[in-house]
Amino acid sequence: xxxxxxxxxxxxxxxxxxxxxxxxxxxxxxxxxxxxxxxxxxxxxxxxxxxxxxxxxxxxxxxxxxxxxxxxxxxxxxxxxxxxxxxxxxxxxxxxxxxxxxxxxxxxxxxxxxxxxxxxxxxxxxxxxxxxxxxxxxxxxxxxxxxxxxxxxxxxxxxxxxxxxxxxxxxxxxxxxxxxxxxxxxxxxxxxxxxxxxxxxxxxxxxxxxxxxxxxxxxxxxxxxxxxxxxxxxxxxxxxxxxxxxxxxxxxxxxxxxxxxxxxxxxxxxxxxxxxxxxxxxxxxxxxxxxxxxxxxxxxxxxxxxxxxxxxxxxxxxxxxxxxxxxxxxxxxxxxxxxxxxxxxxxxxxxxxxxxxxxxxxxxxxxxxxxxxxxxx
Ligand SMILES: Nc1ncnc2c1ncn2[C@@H]1O[C@H](COP(=O)(O)OP(=O)(O)OP(=O)(O)O)[C@@H](O)[C@H]1O
Ligand SMILES: [Mg+2]
Numbered sequence: 001x002x003x004x005x006x007x008x009x010x011x012x013x014x015x016x017x018x019x020x021x022x023x024x025x026x027x028x029x030x031x032x033x034x035x036x037x038x039x040x041x042x043x044x045x046x047x048x049x050x051x052x053x054x055x056x057x058x059x060x061x062x063x064x065x066x067x068x069x070x071x072x073x074x075x076x077x078x079x080x081x082x083x084x085x086x087x088x089x090x091x092x093x094x095x096x097x098x099x100x101x102x103x104x105x106x107x108x109x110x111x112x113x114x115x116x117x118x119x120x121x122x123x124x125x126x127x128x129x130x131x132x133x134x135x136x137x138x139x140x141x142x143x144x145x146x147x148x149x150x151x152x153x154x155x156x157x158x159x160x161x162x163x164x165x166x167x168x169x170x171x172x173x174x175x176x177x178x179x180x181x182x183x184x185x186x187x188x189x190x191x192x193x194x195x196x197x198x199x200x201x202x203x204x205x206x207x208x209x210x211x212x213x214x215x216x217x218x219x220x221x222x223x224x225x226x227x228x229x230x231x232x233x234x235x236x237x238x239x240x241x242x243x244x245x246x247x248x249x250x251x252x253x254x255x256x257x258x259x260x261x262x263x264x265x266x267x268x269x270x271x272x273x274x275x276x277x278x279x280x281x282x283x284x285x286x287x288x289x290x291x292x293x294x295x296x297x298x299x300x301x302x303x304x305x306x307x308x309x310x311x312x313x314x315x316x317x318x319x320x321x322x323x324x325x326x327x328x329x330x331x332x333x334x335x336x337x338x339x340x341x342x343x344x345x346x347x348x349x350x351x352x353x354x355x356x357x358x359x360x361x362x363x364x365x366x367x368x369x370x371x372x373x374x375x376x377x
Pocket of ligand 1: 086111113114
C-alpha cells in the first residue's frame, strides 16, 4: 500500500494508518464535546436551583416573612451573584419580621439603615407598592439616597431615580419616596396620600410619637396581595428615647411580638365599642435589638468598635451595647436589665420583705425588695 501523502506541516505517524488517525481525532473531539456537555449540564442544574431559590425567597418575602434564620440561609445557599445578603442574626430577623410595626434599635453600626433600604423592597415587584422612607432632615436623607443608588441600580438596573422628587420608580411601577419630616406639622404634606410601606430611619430624633402615629393613618392599600408595614430604626437615648422605650422596648422582652399598647395607659389598643371586633387587639409590634458585633462589614478591622469603646460611659452603653435602660445622670449607670432584672415570680413564704423609697427629683419611686436567706448566692 502506498505511503499516505502528508499535508504541509503534518507530522507523519507511520505506526498508525491514516484511517486510524482520523478515527482517533474524531474520538478525541467527541470526548471534548462530552466533557463540555457535562459542564453545561452541571451549570444548568445550578442555574435551575438558583432560580428556584430566588423564586421561593420572593414568595416567602411577599407572603409576609419567614420564621427562622435557617430558612433564609437555606434559600440563599450557593448563590454567588447576590446583590445583598442579610447579616446572620438581627438583620435577618428584621427583614423577615411579619409584625405590623417593628423597631430595629440599638448599637451604632449594627446594619440598621442598610436593612431599611432592603426591607423597603419587599413588594418592589408589585406595581401597587408605594414606600415612604423618612429621616428628620434633608442632610440626613442624602446619605441614605446615596446608598440606595448603589444598591437599587444593582438590583434593578432599569430602575429610575427622579432627583427632583427624590422618588424611585422600579420596573414594575412600584415607587419609593425618600423624604424628610422635621416638625410635627410637616406630616400634613402626606395628607390624602397612601403608602404600603412606611419607614423612619432614626426614629429617636423625634421628640414625641406624633409623626409616627400620624403616619399610621397613611398606611393602606386596596391590593390584597400586599401586607402593609411600618418600620423604624433608632439608637438608644436621644430626644425620642423616652417614648420609643415605652412603645417598643418596655412591653415585652426583645424579639417577642406583642399587641400594640397605648404608651400612656399601657393598655392594649383595641377596636371600639361599635365595631364587630369590639375589644379585640389591633396589631402586633416587635423590638429587635441591633448589635455592632452582628455586622461583619464594620467588625472586620475592629477600628469602629475601638471608637465606640472610647466614648463616655453613658454614650458607650447606648451606642456600643445598645442599652436602652441607661439614663443620663443616673446614679447606677452599671444597671443592666439582663443582670439586675428577674422575671416576676411567686415569692415563697418565709422570705424577708423590705421596702425602700426614693423621692427622686421628679418622680418618687418605691422599690420592694425580697430576700431569700436560704439561697446560696
Ligand atoms: N447585609 C449587608 N451587606 C453589605 N453591607 C452591609 C450589610 N449590613 C451592613 N452593611 C454595611 O455596614 C455599614 C453600616 O451599616 P448601617 O449604616 O446600616 O448601620 P446602622 O446600624 O444604621 O448605624 P447607625 O446606628 O450609626 O445609624 C453600611 O454602610 C454597609 O456598608
Ligand atoms: Mg443608621
